[in-house]
Amino acid sequence: MTHHIVIIGAGYAGLMAANRLTRRLSPGRARVTLINDGATFVERVRLHQVAAGHAVPGAAVPDLLRGAGFVQGRVTGIAPDRRELRLGSTTMTYDTLVYAAGSVAGLEGAAEHALTVSGADDTGRLRDRVSRLGAGGVLAVVGAGPTGIEVATELAERHPGLRVRLLTGEEPGVRWSPRARAHLRRVFDRLGVEVVTGAKVVEADASGARLADGRFVCSDAVVWTTGFRVPALAREAGLAVDGHGRVLVDETARSISHPDVYAIGDAAAVRGPGGRELRMACATALPVAGQAADAIVARLGGREPAPLRFAYVVQCVSLGRHDGLIQFVHTDDRPRAVTLTGRPAALVKELVVRGAFGFARRGVFPQLPGATRSSTRSEPSAATSANAPEASARR
Numbered sequence: 001m002t003h004h005i006v007i008i009g010a011g012y013a014g015l016m017a018a019n020r021l022t023r024r025l026s027p028g029r030a031r032v033t034l035i036n037d038g039a040t041f042v043e044r045v046r047l048h049q050v051a052a053g054h055a056v057p058g059a060a061v062p063d064l065l066r067g068a069g070f071v072q073g074r075v076t077g078i079a080p081d082r083r084e085l086r087l088g089s090t091t092m093t094y095d096t097l098v099y100a101a102g103s104v105a106g107l108e109g110a111a112e113h114a115l116t117v118s119g120a121d122d123t124g125r126l127r128d129r130v131s132r133l134g135a136g137g138v139l140a141v142v143g144a145g146p147t148g149i150e151v152a153t154e155l156a157e158r159h160p161g162l163r164v165r166l167l168t169g170e171e172p173g174v175r176w177s178p179r180a181r182a183h184l185r186r187v188f189d190r191l192g193v194e195v196v197t198g199a200k201v202v203e204a205d206a207s208g209a210r211l212a213d214g215r216f217v218c219s220d221a222v223v224w225t226t227g228f229r230v231p232a233l234a235r236e237a238g239l240a241v242d243g244h245g246r247v248l249v250d251e252t253a254r255s256i257s258h259p260d261v262y263a264i265g266d267a268a269a270v271r272g273p274g275g276r277e278l279r280m281a282c283a284t285a286l287p288v289a290g291q292a293a294d295a296i297v298a299r300l301g302g303r304e305p306a307p308l309r310f311a312y313v314v315q316c317v318s319l320g321r322h323d324g325l326i327q328f329v330h331t332d333d334r335p336r337a338v339t340l341t342g343r344p345a346a347l348v349k350e351l352v353v354r355g356a357f358g359f360a361r362r363g364v365f366p367q368l369p370g371a372t373r374s375s376t377r378s379e380p381s382a383a384t385s386a387n388a389p390e391a392s393a394r395r
């Protein structure tokens with residue numbers, strides 16, 4: 001019988017895996033089915049642009065596939081021992097499962113009133129809310145990781161009358177080069193983004209955000225950009241996961257508990273050079289998904305797959321439509337002194353974003369010269385309990 005490979009999730013990881021698999025397997029050898037709860041591919045790396053009201057054309061998932069079947073629906077359960085998925089009132093069986101269910105905004109209890117920028121629907125609500133605020137409206141953006149920085153600058157540029165307050169524990173870009181941080185400060189000044197440091201938000205409501213030190217930051221709306229989480233599906237199915245619910249995989253992206261299951265993208269805990277866990281990023285999702293697909297192809301052909309090879313090159317952040325920041329990094333993601341800023345950086349970022357979509361669509365990924373082998377998974381540390389509230393490192 002034809003081997004059936006089922007992929008859950010049509011984000012960057014799932015799309016790359018589907019197209020890489022059908023590119024490399026003959027239809028008689030295996031068939032591939034991609035399941036996603038929405039019919040449209042969400043270019044998540046552009047959601048801050050959507051939030052600011054820029055038009056970002058969407059594409060129907062089936063139009064992006066090179067031979068895989070598509071099923072629109074939400075997987076509500078996995079029975080790995082029977083190799084079965086629950087999809088509404090029906091079930092689907094698989095021989096190999098690729099788990100690529102991504103991540104969602106991690107609203108902590110304190111932030112139930114906050115807006116988010118995680119998928120198409122919540123970002124649409126943010127866009128509508130911001131457009132109703134008008135001149136003089138105040139928006140608090142919680143978190144100054146790359147997503148928070150992109151959201152704050154994009155909204156401030158697009159709505160010059162809006163007062164944007166960026167609430168952060170540490171200085172934005174604290175792990176980047178001094179030149180990068182200096183550029184960020186200049187851009188915040190130019191766009192009027194007010195940075196509030198030492199800010200741990202413990203409560204957010206319609207009138208603003210309360211900080212752990214007792215300060216209250218007034219705002220008309222709060223956007224929460226930190227602490228992304230993964231769906232509970234893998235944990236509920238009994239797959240081995242870390243304290244954040246990310247699937248624990250070996251050096252070929254295969255589940256350490258269920259050899260018929262591979263996990264990729266934000267939903268997988270993959271270790272890179274030096275044993276360091278790779279961050280949740282499109283930059284991680286694409287090469288890992290491509291190599292996981294190659295591992296599946298190798299095993300179907302009776303060959304031993306090569307271990308994942310991985311290297312980071314840059315971190316790219318847009319600062320509105322006309323400015324950006326490209327932080328060059330070592331293969332293990334530590335920043336180098338080299339930083340590109342301004343319009344050239346905005347252009348590079350745009351090319352990277354287009355490239356990511358193009359790679360996923362074609363099922364190819366760049367083979368990086370400095371890439372090193374992924375190290376074997378290490379045991380989850382005692383510090384990561386099953387209820388650990390924070391998601392893993394992001395972007």
Ligand SMILES: Cc1cc2nc3c(=O)[nH]c(=O)nc-3n(C[C@H](O)[C@H](O)[C@H](O)COP(=O)(O)OP(=O)(O)OC[C@H]3O[C@@H](n4cnc5c(N)ncnc54)[C@H](O)[C@@H]3O)c2cc1C
Nearest residue numbers: 009011012013037044045074075102103265266281282283
């Ligand atoms: C505003 C923003 C900007 C970003 N910019 C960058 C950037 O510049 N560079 C970078 O590297 N990263 C960036 N990221 C992070 C990047 O978008 C994610 O790391 C990436 O999207 C992860 O891809 P994925 O395929 O694992 O998951 P996702 O993109 O989350 O896709 C998962 C898919 O699975 C579907 N799904 C989930 N559960 C189910 C289910 N039970 N049944 C069916 N379908 C399901 C979801 O609906 C979704 O379509 C950004 C993120 C945001 C929010």
